[in-house]
Amino acid sequence: MALPKRDELLKEVNYDRMPAKHWMDTKPEFRPGTYCYAGKPSVVEELGLPNPREWQPHDEDWKLPSNWKEIVLNAIKDRMERFRSFKLFMDICVRCGACADKCHFFLGTGDPKNMPVLRAELLRSVIKGEFTRSGKLFGRLAGARKLTEDVIKEWFYYYYQCTECRRCSVFCPYGIDTAEITILAREILHEIGVNINWILEPVRNSAFVGNHIGLQPHTIQENIEFLLDDIEEITGIRPEVPINKKGAEILFVTPSADFFADPGIYTFMGYVLLFHYLGLDWTLSTYAAEGGNFGLFTSHEMMRKLHAKIYHEAERLKVKWILGGECGHMWRVVHQYEDTMLGPAPKNLEVPKSPITGTVFEHAKSTKIVHICEFTADLIAHGKLELDPSRNDHVVVTFHDSCNPSRAMGIFEEPRFILKQVCNNFYDMPENTIREKTFCCGSGSGLNTDEYMEMRMRGGFPRANAVEYVHEKHGVNMLACICAIDRAVLPPLMNYWVPGVQVCGVHELVGNALVIPGEKKRTTDLRFQPLKGAEEA
Amino acid sequence: MNVVAALVAVIGMVILVWLGVGVLKLYTLFGVIVPYAAFLTFVIGLVYRMVNWAKSPVPFKITTTCGQQKSLPWIKHSRLESPANNFEVVLRMALEVLAFRSLFRNLRADLRGRKLYYGSSKWLWLGAILFHWSFFIILIRHFRLFSYPVPDFIRMLDAVDSFFHIGLPHLYLTDVAILAGLTFLLLRRLVDAKVNYISHASDYFPLFLILGLVTSGMLMRYFLRVDITSVKELTMGLVTLHPKIPQGIGLVFFVHLFFISVLVAYFPFSKLVHMLGIFFSPTRNLPNDNRRVRHINPWWEGVPPKFLTYCEWQEKFKEQLESAGQPIDEDCYKDKKES
Numbered sequence: 001m002a003l004p005k006r007d008e009l010l011k012e013v014n015y016d017r018m019p020a021k022h023w024m025d026t027k028p029e030f031r032p033g034t035y036c037y038a039g040k041p042s043v044v045e046e047l048g049l050p051n052p053r054e055w056q057p058h059d060e061d062w063k064l065p066s067n068w069k070e071i072v073l074n075a076i077k078d079r080m081e082r083f084r085s086f087k088l089f090m091d092i093c094v095r096c097g098a099c100a101d102k103c104h105f106f107l108g109t110g111d112p113k114n115m116p117v118l119r120a121e122l123l124r125s126v127i128k129g130e131f132t133r134s135g136k137l138f139g140r141l142a143g144a145r146k147l148t149e150d151v152i153k154e155w156f157y158y159y160y161q162c163t164e165c166r167r168c169s170v171f172c173p174y175g176i177d178t179a180e181i182t183i184l185a186r187e188i189l190h191e192i193g194v195n196i197n198w199i200l201e202p203v204r205n206s207a208f209v210g211n212h213i214g215l216q217p218h219t220i221q222e223n224i225e226f227l228l229d230d231i232e233e234i235t236g237i238r239p240e241v242p243i244n245k246k247g248a249e250i251l252f253v254t255p256s257a258d259f260f261a262d263p264g265i266y267t268f269m270g271y272v273l274l275f276h277y278l279g280l281d282w283t284l285s286t287y288a289a290e291g292g293n294f295g296l297f298t299s300h301e302m303m304r305k306l307h308a309k310i311y312h313e314a315e316r317l318k319v320k321w322i323l324g325g326e327c328g329h330m331w332r333v334v335h336q337y338e339d340t341m342l343g344p345a346p347k348n349l350e351v352p353k354s355p356i357t358g359t360v361f362e363h364a365k366s367t368k369i370v371h372i373c374e375f376t377a378d379l380i381a382h383g384k385l386e387l388d389p390s391r392n393d394h395v396v397v398t399f400h401d402s403c404n405p406s407r408a409m410g411i412f413e414e415p416r417f418i419l420k421q422v423c424n425n426f427y428d429m430p431e432n433t434i435r436e437k438t439f440c441c442g443s444g445s446g447l448n449t450d451e452y453m454e455m456r457m458r459g460g461f462p463r464a465n466a467v468e469y470v471h472e473k474h475g476v477n478m479l480a481c482i483c484a485i486d487r488a489v490l491p492p493l494m495n496y497w498v499p500g501v502q503v504c505g506v507h508e509l510v511g512n513a514l515v516i517p518g519e520k521k522r523t524t525d526l527r528f529q530p531l532k533g534a535e536e537a
Numbered sequence: 538m539n540v541v542a543a544l545v546a547v548i549g550m551v552i553l554v555w556l557g558v559g560v561l562k563l564y565t566l567f568g569v570i571v572p573y574a575a576f577l578t579f580v581i582g583l584v585y586r587m588v589n590w591a592k593s594p595v596p597f598k599i600t601t602t603c604g605q606q607k608s609l610p611w612i613k614h615s616r617l618e619s620p621a622n623n624f625e626v627v628l629r630m631a632l633e634v635l636a637f638r639s640l641f642r643n644l645r646a647d648l649r650g651r652k653l654y655y656g657s658s659k660w661l662w663l664g665a666i667l668f669h670w671s672f673f674i675i676l677i678r679h680f681r682l683f684s685y686p687v688p689d690f691i692r693m694l695d696a697v698d699s700f701f702h703i704g705l706p707h708l709y710l711t712d713v714a715i716l717a718g719l720t721f722l723l724l725r726r727l728v729d730a731k732v733n734y735i736s737h738a739s740d741y742f743p744l745f746l747i748l749g750l751v752t753s754g755m756l757m758r759y760f761l762r763v764d765i766t767s768v769k770e771l772t773m774g775l776v777t778l779h780p781k782i783p784q785g786i787g788l789v790f791f792v793h794l795f796f797i798s799v800l801v802a803y804f805p806f807s808k809l810v811h812m813l814g815i816f817f818s819p820t821r822n823l824p825n826d827n828r829r830v831r832h833i834n835p836w837w838e839g840v841p842p843k844f845l846t847y848c849e850w851q852e853k854f855k856e857q858l859e860s861a862g863q864p865i866d867e868d869c870y871k872d873k874k875e876s
Contacts (some may be wrong), residue, residue: 004722018734077793082836084593085819091590092814095740097732098661099644109654117735134806138564141542143737171602173633173640173665174811175820177601208845208853216852218861237555244864286863287850300596308842316847316866339831340597363608364828374608381611410606410825412618425550432655436603436618462646465653471647 003033013110015101020333023112024145028157030058033454034134036160036196036447043200044116044193045411045459047302051193057156061176062122062149067191071148073130075188086184088126089176093103093117098180103159104440108458109199113158116168116178118521122155123185156194159185161455163444164297164329165403170436182445187299195298199446202294206306211256212287223259224268226286231269234528236520239276244317249355251314252282254325255292255484258505262485266526267326267505268513274376274507277385277516278356282323288313291330292484296337297446306340307333314368315346322349324370326505328444330403331371331411339367340481348375357382370455371405373414373482376510382420386515391522391534392423395478395502397509399428400463400490401438402483412436415482422513427474433466443489457488457496464497479503540727543741546873547749550799551792558791568771569780575798581803590817598832619825624650626824633821637662638668664725668718671711672747674698675754678711682772704759706738712755719748743809746800753793763787 019026031429035057044052045475051064065071078461080087099116103106106114107415113119121143123225128135135144145151164179189195205214215223224241232238252275260266288309295302315324323335337344349368352361359378361370399419406410412435419426442460443452470476479490479501490503512525523534553855556711557563604615620626622719645658678695681687699707723744726736757763766782768790774780804810816822826832848869851858 007651013648015646015648016730018730023734081593082588083594084595084817085599087593088590088814088817088819092584092808092818093809094808095732095737096640096641096661096736097729100735101732106644107648112731114735115731115735117603121735138739141539141738143739147552152616166601169820170603171644172641174815175601175633175639175818176818177599180599180820210674210850216857217863218857221861221863244866246864246866260724286858287847304837304842308844309847312844318866335827336599337597340834341837343831358607361608362829363606363826366831367828369539369828376611377612381609407601407603409562410602410604410615411608412605413612414608418699437642437644452795460650462653465651468652473643523672 001055001453003457004180009454009457010108013044018112022140022360023118023121024140026113026365027150028113028154029375030153030157033452034161034450035157035455036198036452038190039193039195039197041203043197044195047204049193049195049200050191052358053193057153057338058382062153062194063514064149064152064192064194068149068152071191072147072152072188075191076127076131079184079188083184083525084178085177085180087425090127090143092174092288093120093124093176097123098171098173099176102164102261103178104163104167104170104462105440105455105459108461110444111456113154113304114161116162116172116176116508119158119162119178120176120181122151122158123181123404126151136282146494146516149190152189155185156189157293159189160196160447161443161459163403163440163447163459165440165444166407167183167403167439170407171249179308183296183300185373186297194279194451196446198449198452199297201304202292202446203298203302204300206290206292206294210287210309211258212290212294212346213260213288213317215256215259217289220256220259220284220286220289227259227265227269227272230526230528231273234522234524235273235516235525237273237276237518238514239272240402241272244285244287244335246317248283248317249281249320250283251288251310251317251319251322252284252325253288253291253310253322255329255330256290257292257484258325259289261484261488262483263491263502263508263527264505266508269526270505270511271372272513273323273511273516274385277514278379280355282316284512285317286311288365291327291334293327293330293333294446296333300341303333303337304431305353307338307347308342310338311342315348318348320348321352321364323375324371325371326372326482326484326507328402328485330484332408334367334369344365352355354378356384357489371409371411371414373411373418376507377414377417380418385510387510387513388420389424389527391512391531392509393425394525395423395509396425396427396476396530397423397478397480398426398467398474399434399506400467400479400481401434402481402486403438403440403444405482406438407436410436411482415480418506418510419480422509425474427476428468429466429470433462439463439482440468441486441489443484443491443493446490448485453492460489460493461497464493467494467501468498471501472504477501480506480509482506482513539736539738540741542738543745546742547745549857550795553751554792554795555788559788560839564782565780567795568782569775569866571798572775572794573780575802579801579804582802583810586810587813590814595819595823595832596829596834596836597819598823599819600823600827602824604823606825615696617839621826622824627821630816630822634815637665637767640665663723664721664766666717666718667714668722668780671715671718674711675709675715675751680767684775685773697787698855708759712751712758715751719751739807743800743807745755746803747798747829750793750796750800753789753796756789763789763790766874 604618
């Protein structure tokens, strides 16, 4: 599956040219690069999910259970009874089209079924056609149709071509949230064994080992030791990383990619340097070693199962509160779901209070979980960090607002405040592409797999386009973000669309700028790239 | 095809009224029974709709945050876009319902080569505002036909609406505005390729219906003058539950009455319920205070999560933990002995 050249990828894309055929008469084409592989039978089986079998989306026969239609219709009914959101969103859309050109997948493909309105219509039409009298009577005139196997294939194709980023929901006059619809559509598809491996394997690993790629406790520790070697070489300091320490004040939970994946590891080095500088009483857990939660992309039940271990571990370790690392969907789960699905928080947890500044984080008084950017912004505002922003002078930085922390939390100022304090060259991307209007990386919600590369490059195009703008205008060469999936997928996206732009976490730049007592004179940043002026010296 | 079907349906209604009233003289059916039945359908339908929504719980607080959260005291949070309490939610909803806040954000994306450009695109917002507000004011204005004596504020509204004294009877500004709004919304559906592609017949139908409603109303006032005294006699009869059909009201009035009857009867069972649905929308009507105030999910409350506990995990990885020198939690064994 050769990825088309950059200048050719969008040749066929035209937002104002729609197919001649009615959308109910078109079928998706399962072309390599545009869909994800099916869940392996062993993985599906181990998770206790329905219908494990060998199959692939490009197969003609998907080997659905014989009563698949009954299962799907019952699943729809069940979700309507349990989720007012779903019922309402299926009822009130007026097809005004305000959302049409807001989706990054529509902007990257021009495929009308990637317009959020039509994505929802894929389900809405079936609900009308199978459950309502007017739909049965008027059929297509009322936008209704019957449920067929082709519809299932279409759902699979398009509900795994939505990254649950919620950009459309910002523009919708009724706040219809396609993320909610996609989450439930995937949940329904799971009931007949229609799923993707790239989500289910991390789910399996998280459920039975503790983190996405199944790093065992000793491996996590070994990885961290390597990172500490690097820190020591760069700064002359070897911070301590407490593991599974009972009675620590703070449990730190971050996406596991920060332990092993470039460039997340540099963000991790930033955290560790910061905690060392502060003399923080903290601990990592090799059991609750995953902040990310691919359960969110599977089902509400799976999300709950995977996330439960964080409070469980906080209770066992008798910590006072929890600090969360830079991660996108983890923060959707922590902010919007955690307290509801797993609260009230264990009794040993207290309202988070910064041991350095004394600030009480009232806004997290129920969950007892604070975002590291909130924590660090508070430190800087109180003048508790000695920073040398010139150590980031070799980079010109912009900030990518990750979807979930933006539109499901509203953390916009904290990371920007930090960035402006730790580096001298910061430029925001154009207004319509940041904050609540930010564009997805194109690979969120568990679609960050290589077999999906063409669609990822298409979906990420609007984000890359905005980066290209500041790259050309201000010479931006560093794209900062607060999301582990971003850190994993933005580098290939940049290589494809805007070569010459690197990707980092906010705390990597904090780590660069932090002036630590007893450190040696730094000549490189945390990735061993020479600092500005260091080459000549 | 979709457009034609919707148009034919609306024209069919005119023919139906002409046959029923003009030819068969079924005044009571079209002047009393249909309007009453339609009104009942409207009320019962809307109540049913709201009860039906309310029956499904809101399991999660899934606010769409369109502005800065309330976190640290020195960071100004966005009260309207990321409301931190119920009062701010009311403000956000008011802005949404009265001023179509989200629609006002609308942008247009243009692809030139491999560069994307975004432009402000407020036309949809303007068309929607013109249409909805005019419709609302016209509705209020109509209360002069259902009240005696006519309340002062309705007289005043009437005077303001016909302020410019154009023609005789004076032209209402809202009549012009609603026609402009409707025409725009209809043309947009026909001309904009994307919106055209997603439109069902059921999207054109209410547009034609309301266009028919407005046109018949304007015809009555400005051109085919009907006897307004007789009309008021009929409307007052309807609201006082003493219906009677005065002689000599023109056919066009019955067309108007039939259109509004169909519209209100159709209302609860169509996309038009968005008028009430917006108030139920969980992404807009909940505060962004998730970490401060716990939201209860009725179907999970009291149902503990099933997951791999620490002790089970420790058993599984004991060797690795020991070899790496990571602590073994003896409490795991203590609990076992006790139980």
